[in-house]
Amino acid sequence: MAPETLSNGEYTQASDIYSFGMVMLEVLTSYPPYYNIPHNENLVMDICKGLKPKIKCEIPQFFKEIMEKCWNFEPIHRPTAKELKSQLGEYYYGDEIRKQVKAANKSNKNFIRYDPNEMHPEAIYTSRFIPKTTIHKYDTFIEDEENETQEMECKFSSPELTE
Numbered sequence: 001m002a003p004e005t006l007s008n009g010e011y012t013q014a015s016d017i018y019s020f021g022m023v024m025l026e027v028l029t030s031y032p033p034y035y036n037i038p039h040n041e042n043l044v045m046d047i048c049k050g051l052k053p054k055i056k057c058e059i060p061q062f063f064k065e066i067m068e069k070c071w072n073f074e075p076i077h078r079p080t081a082k083e084l085k086s087q088l089g090e091y092y093y094g095d096e097i098r099k100q101v102k103a104a105n106k107s108n109k110n111f112i113r114y115d116p117n118e119m120h121p122e123a124i125y126t127s128r129f130i131p132k133t134t135i136h137k138y139d140t141f142i143e144d145e146e147n148e149t150q151e152m153e154c155k156f157s158s159p160e161l162t163e
Helices: 003-008 013-029 041-048 061-070 081-093 095-107
Strands: 132-134 141-143 149-151 153-155
Touching: 003 013, 003 041, 013 061, 013 081, 061 081, 061 095
Parallel strands: none
Antiparallel strands: 132 153, 141 149
């Protein structure tokens, strides 16, 4: 989930772009994001502070740059769907990008694809209720319609609620 979705529950086109970057990661590496750490309130807080997943293997620079743009902490700085379509169209026609793909494939020749034994037992990839909680240590505020300031909320998951 995008940081702003965790912070205020809003789903936008920009948060969809963030998620698209996560899907790219899994398609290109065979590993889901944050596969090796527990999916709990600490992960939520870390994402709200800007944590991005690690890229487990060599991938073409072209795709890495697109993913990182999709993961930009500021939604306004993420590419639009139209921009992504244009950039990904370059892959289809670009010789330089094909060279990057070949080099990455060669580099990853001995890379073992997805190993379920590397998954953290608390890495959960199914839908579940995530209760809201206020995180006081973040000095982040938003303005409501009446120009009053209110503290942003961040959601977290509780193991007790998923059973």
